[in-house]
Amino acid sequence: MKYLIYFIVPTLLLGCRNNLESDYDLVIKNVDLIDGTGNPIQKAVTIAIDDKKIVAIGSESDVNARTVIDGTDKFLIPGLFDCHVHTGDFKGDFVNLIHYGITSIFVPGGSRCTNEYYAAMRLISKQDSIPAPRVFHTSQHFTMEGRHPAKTYGSFNRENGENIFYLKDTIQIENLVKQVAQYPILGIKITIEDGPTPPFVERIPQKFVNKTVKEASKYGLEVYAHVSDNIELEMAVKGGVQNLVHYTGVNIDPNNSLHLKWIENLREKDASWVTTLMIDKSFLYPLHPEWFDVEEMLPKYQKIKEVIEPSQIERAKIIAESLKKEYGIEESTFIAFVNHHVEDVKFLYDYGINMVLGSDTGNEFNFHGYSLHEEMQILELGGMKPLDIIKMGTLNASKMMKSDDTLGSIEVGKLADMILLDKNPLESISNSLSINTVIKNGTIQSRVSE
Numbered sequence: 001m002k003y004l005i006y007f008i009v010p011t012l013l014l015g016c017r018n019n020l021e022s023d024y025d026l027v028i029k030n031v032d033l034i035d036g037t038g039n040p041i042q043k044a045v046t047i048a049i050d051d052k053k054i055v056a057i058g059s060e061s062d063v064n065a066r067t068v069i070d071g072t073d074k075f076l077i078p079g080l081f082d083c084h085v086h087t088g089d090f091k092g093d094f095v096n097l098i099h100y101g102i103t104s105i106f107v108p109g110g111s112r113c114t115n116e117y118y119a120a121m122r123l124i125s126k127q128d129s130i131p132a133p134r135v136f137h138t139s140q141h142f143t144m145e146g147r148h149p150a151k152t153y154g155s156f157n158r159e160n161g162e163n164i165f166y167l168k169d170t171i172q173i174e175n176l177v178k179q180v181a182q183y184p185i186l187g188i189k190i191t192i193e194d195g196p197t198p199p200f201v202e203r204i205p206q207k208f209v210n211k212t213v214k215e216a217s218k219y220g221l222e223v224y225a226h227v228s229d230n231i232e233l234e235m236a237v238k239g240g241v242q243n244l245v246h247y248t249g250v251n252i253d254p255n256n257s258l259h260l261k262w263i264e265n266l267r268e269k270d271a272s273w274v275t276t277l278m279i280d281k282s283f284l285y286p287l288h289p290e291w292f293d294v295e296e297m298l299p300k301y302q303k304i305k306e307v308i309e310p311s312q313i314e315r316a317k318i319i320a321e322s323l324k325k326e327y328g329i330e331e332s333t334f335i336a337f338v339n340h341h342v343e344d345v346k347f348l349y350d351y352g353i354n355m356v357l358g359s360d361t362g363n364e365f366n367f368h369g370y371s372l373h374e375e376m377q378i379l380e381l382g383g384m385k386p387l388d389i390i391k392m393g394t395l396n397a398s399k400m401m402k403s404d405d406t407l408g409s410i411e412v413g414k415l416a417d418m419i420l421l422d423k424n425p426l427e428s429i430s431n432s433l434s435i436n437t438v439i440k441n442g443t444i445q446s447r448v449s450e
């Protein structure tokens, strides 16, 4: 019976195609295309989509389709990836992510991330009618008792073996990796961290990092490390880690030969590095109520402005002072923080490291969907070009997700994840917020209509 179905289905599909010659599911006509590969903009092209995939790109506009979108004076970019997302309520957060054109996310663990929670997220992400991005994720955090994130977010329920793994010795790592490798994970999440805030704790031993990378490789898995300073970066590099989920806290000096050795090592193994510069901005949000006054910010996010507490403002002031000290900068303006980080990100990008966009959304004042656009604005403020920023959020991100054969750019053969914009994002990256239509898997997605 199984074989019968297998033979009948392709025949039916072929028959269907012959009757509707040159017909497509969806066509976007006369649109300016920014394809995500870093190539220059292509003017007035037609994109044809059939059976979830991009099947033709050309200048001919006399094409029939079940749905036709007039792209005149509009701009098409690939669906965006946020490669650092946490969610405690994925059903609510997914709607907001899709609203802002985030068609793929990467979840590197979190307080709710049990196997069941991951499975529920994957299930909803695999259909096209309820707004939900594609979901990629790691294992639960590999860390040690008393360390981040158990220490930092102690109030959340952390259950060893459920949403977190406390490492005790290197032998145990063999079994743990074998256990998590049964699930459809992209790799292992490991936390190398002595803080992030005082009182500082002892970091995970180097041999734990080495062993995790070694065991993961037996199952074809990579390791995704949380590091937050140069010592931890060096540990990750020495241990053979392939992906870093934050930039924040690290300080690369292009004139330091040791730093260059780390970077060279990362480039040789095709490492990916997530930006998450939004973290500093989110800390400073309570000091800048004007940041909420953006037309494209969802009212539900804008309302947060009304409930900021004095204690949150006080904490933001303390963090602002400590950031000033940490980065050795005189000004306390936001642009000073931004320049400091973006210089490094740009250096790494130009050096050939696969830099990708991520916001660390799910934390306070770091808003699902919206904050990835803020991440892009931070990079532009610091001097990066919109074309490069878009590539970091699309093709580069899909490489990190090991899915650049099917996602990440608008090219023939790839799945049709794309965003139609009313304004040109190359003129100002903030135009990425001028979203007209979001398409995932060739299906037009419904957006929040408040």
Ligand SMILES: [Zn+2]
Pocket: 084, 086, 360
């Ligand atoms: Zn995170």
